Amino acid sequence: MNMTFIVDLSQWRQSSQPTIDEFISKVMTMLLLWICLLTLVGWIVSAIANSFCSHPIPIESASIPSKLPHPNPPGSAIPFDLSLSKASDEQIHAFMDFFCGNSSWGKWLSPERKLQLVANKAAEYKGSLYQERLMKWIDDHFRLKKSNLTYPYVDAHWNGWSSFYMETAPLVRNIFISSISILFEHTVNGLILPGLFLITRDALFFNLALYGEVAYMIYASILIVLSYSQKRDITLEQLHEAVWPLLLIHHVATLALCFICIIFSESTPKDLVCMVLLSLLGLTSSLHYFGQVLDVCPLAMANAKYTRLCNHIFCLIMQIVFRVINWMRLFYVCVVHCMDTLGVGAAVIVTLILLLFTVFNVDFVKFHVKATKACWIKIRDEKIVKLS
Numbered sequence: 001m002n003m004t005f006i007v008d009l010s011q012w013r014q015s016s017q018p019t020i021d022e023f024i025s026k027v028m029t030m031l032l033l034w035i036c037l038l039t040l041v042g043w044i045v046s047a048i049a050n051s052f053c054s055h056p057i058p059i060e061s062a063s064i065p066s067k068l069p070h071p072n073p074p075g076s077a078i079p080f081d082l083s084l085s086k087a088s089d090e091q092i093h094a095f096m097d098f099f100c101g102n103s104s105w106g107k108w109l110s111p112e113r114k115l116q117l118v119a120n121k122a123a124e125y126k127g128s129l130y131q132e133r134l135m136k137w138i139d140d141h142f143r144l145k146k147s148n149l150t151y152p153y154v155d156a157h158w159n160g161w162s163s164f165y166m167e168t169a170p171l172v173r174n175i176f177i178s179s180i181s182i183l184f185e186h187t188v189n190g191l192i193l194p195g196l197f198l199i200t201r202d203a204l205f206f207n208l209a210l211y212g213e214v215a216y217m218i219y220a221s222i223l224i225v226l227s228y229s230q231k232r233d234i235t236l237e238q239l240h241e242a243v244w245p246l247l248l249i250h251h252v253a254t255l256a257l258c259f260i261c262i263i264f265s266e267s268t269p270k271d272l273v274c275m276v277l278l279s280l281l282g283l284t285s286s287l288h289y290f291g292q293v294l295d296v297c298p299l300a301m302a303n304a305k306y307t308r309l310c311n312h313i314f315c316l317i318m319q320i321v322f323r324v325i326n327w328m329r330l331f332y333v334c335v336v337h338c339m340d341t342l343g344v345g346a347a348v349i350v351t352l353i354l355l356l357f358t359v360f361n362v363d364f365v366k367f368h369v370k371a372t373k374a375c376w377i378k379i380r381d382e383k384i385v386k387l388s
Contacts, residue, residue, distance in 0.1 A: 013203045017265055030208075030215035034185065038219075038236065041181045049173075053165040059112075060085050061158040062119035068098040072129045074137065076378070077155030077302070080126065084119055092118055099125050123158065123167040130154045131169035135240055143242035151374050154295060156302035164298050172296055174238035179292040182236060186289065189213045190281020194274035206270050209277060210258055217255040224248045253356050254280075260350065267341040276330055279322040280357065287315040288364070291371075305379050312372040319368050323361040331358065 006012070006029050011022075018026065063080035064087055071078050082091060092115075096105050099121055106114040133152035140146040157164045168176065193209035196202070220236045224244050227235050237247055257276075261268045294300060294308055301308045331354050338347040 009204060012207045014207075015203050015265055017263065023262065026207075026211045027215055027218070030211045031219060034212060034215050035219060038181050038185065041184050042177050045177050045180050049165040049176075053161055053163065055159070055162045055166070056116055057119040057123045057158055057163050057166055059115045059119050062122050063158075064091065064095045064118065064122045065125075066091065068094065070125070070129060072132060074133060074152065075150035076153045077126070077130060077133075079155060080122065084115065084122065095125075096121065120166060123163065124169075126155055127167045127169035127172065131172050134172065138240035139242050141242075142240070142246065151371065153378070154300045154302060157298045157300075160298050160303075164296075168296060171238070174233075176293060176296045178236055178238040179289045179296075183286055183289040183293065185216055186281045186286040189216065190277050190286060191283065194277045194282065197270065198274055203270070206274065210262055210273070213277070213281075214255060214258045214262070217251045217258070221248060221251045221255070224251070249356070250360060253353050257350070257353050257357075260346070264342060264346070269337060272330070272333060272337065275326075276334070279326055279330060283322050284315075284318050284364070287311075287318055288368075291315060301375065301378065305375075305382075309372075309375050309379060312368070312375045316365075316368045316372045319361075319365045323365055327358070327361055 006022075006025050012026070060083075062084040064082045064084055065080045066082050070080065084092075096102075096118060106117065109117065130152065137149055137152045140149055155167075157167055159166075165173070189209050189212045193205045193212070197205040197209070223235045224247060227233050227241075227244065233241070235244065235247070237243070239247070261273050291311055294311060298304065299307050334354060335347055335351050338350045
């Protein structure tokens with residue numbers, strides 16, 4: 001079996017059914033490429049965040065809680081109530097003893113360096129509280145299936161872009177980096193490459209998108225399985241374990257659909273497949289991950305509520321247009337085409353896969369309806385509090 005990597009672009013323009021060797025070689029080529037690209041994107045994002053967004057918290061901007069542990073109910077954060085610059089030595093020591101567990105934390109530091117350390121630790125504690133709320137919400141929503149949950153919002157950042165990474169806990173940092181990496185993949189495989197094919201009609205872009213998606217789904221699925229076996233999170237998504245089964249089912253279904261398109265490439269309607277990629281990845285799922293990025297950075301609700309509201313509204317509109325209205329047409333056309341060209345058996349398999357995606361679509365749209373509504377209610381309630 002030929003396991004060489006394929007770099008000849010002419011071989012990527014073929015529309016005929018691939019041999020086993022060709023299929024494996026192309027998938028392995030794209031797998032290696034996407035592992036390198038995702039690793040590079042993650043490294044770049046981490047390097048930028050650590051270099052430019054991790055400056056020490058200004059002492060005059062920081063606060064500490066007067067009550068320990070600080071209240072951390074579901075939903076929006078409760079801001080710390082003591083300005084660090086006005087807090088007493090007893091209050092500062094109480095906080096540091098609680099959070100660091102070391103009563104001699106500032107023994108050899110100057111007063112200014114002491115306060116700077118406290119400011120940074122306060123930011124760290126604030127980030128850990130949001131991480132706790134977020135992970136509990138994911139577990140309650142996806143594993144325990146609880147209803148009427150209050151979505152967790154990050155607290156207002158104290159120093160904007162310059163220090164927001166200091167206020168971000170480790171697990172949320174992983175989500176932030178992974179969301180940008182996945183957004184990059186969705187943009188390339190789900191928007192740029194399908195869009196280029198529809199514009200140029202060059203099969204190169206179509207095949208790169210399809211094989212790239214197969215490779216990405218294989219990589220993401222393997223990491224989920226390894227995460228289960230090693231009992232630690234090495235997934236691409238870096239989300240709570242409660243989400244892993246849902247992600248794995250989604251990845252396997254996507255892999256199966258792309259595999260069918262490749263195996264029956266001679267009868268596969270490329271325009272239709274590109275519209276499916278655009279509908280599920282480039283124009284909807286990518287916006288979802290973009291929203292996850294916004295929820296962590298200084299464009300979150302607490303700092304830029306109308307920016308986040310506009311993003312919610314735009315994302316919801318795209319979800320309804322492409323995962324509801326346009327999806328019904330795509331579903332029908334795909335099944336009819338399979339019936340006409342591949343027979344009843346293939347049509348049944350494709351129908352089952354598309355039904356699974358329909359369930360995902362319904363859940364996705366419901367989530368964004370709730371998120372948009374919650375964002376609007378939060379803004380409305382804040383206005384009422386200010387007026388009262």
